[in-house]
Amino acid sequence: xxxxxxxxxxxxxxxxxxxxxxxxxxxxxxxxxxxxxxxxxxxxxxxxxxxxxxxxxxxxxxxxxxxxxxxxxxxxxxxxxxxxxxxxxxxxxxxxxxxxxxxxxxxxxxxxxxxxxxxxxxxxxxxxxxxxxxxxxxxxxxx
Numbered sequence: 087x088x089x090x091x092x093x094x095x096x097x098x099x100x101x102x103x104x105x106x107x108x109x110x111x112x113x114x115x116x117x118x119x120x121x122x123x124x125x126x127x128x129x130x131x132x133x134x135x136x137x138x139x140x141x142x143x144x145x146x147x148x149x150x151x152x153x154x155x156x157x158x159x160x161x162x163x164x165x166x167x168x169x170x171x172x173x174x175x176x177x178x179x180x181x182x183x184x185x186x187x188x189x190x191x192x193x194x195x196x197x198x199x200x201x202x203x204x205x206x207x208x209x210x211x212x213x214x215x216x217x218x219x220x221x222x223x224x225x226x227x228x229x
Contacts, residue, residue, distance in 0.1 A: 094130075095130075102123065102126060106123065109122070161182055161185035163189070165185070173222075180218060180221070183204060184217075184218055187215070188215070188218065197212075
């Protein structure tokens with residue numbers, strides 16, 4: 087997610103107001119409070135610059151389907167687009183219903199939509215996805 091300057095500034099202002107209120111209750115002089123305010127503002131601006139540049143230069147890989155979403159709804163199409171042979175071997179051992187659910191999830195369908203489509207409970211859906219995640223964690227952990 088991109089850095090939201092306005093949201094961060096609002097949070098900082100709220101925090102700073104609470105801190106200054108506490109300092110005044112402790113009878114800290116206004117000059118010290120103002121110097122702290124200036125120092126903290128400079129730190130906030132430095133952090134803001136860092137996070138803005140970080141979000142601009144982020145190396146995060148985002149999922150971008152290579153085909154239109156409707157084509158991903160199908161488990162066979164999903165398997166056909168897996169390039170890693172080891173991952174493909176693992177997914178080919180997974181039951182067809184779980185793969186169909188996964189394909190729909192990747193295509194952007196919500197959990198209730200998937201459950202209605204396959205006439206399963208949320209519990210059943212989450213159990214299938216949990217088992218699949220465990221298999222994938224074992225695969226990813228082996229690298």
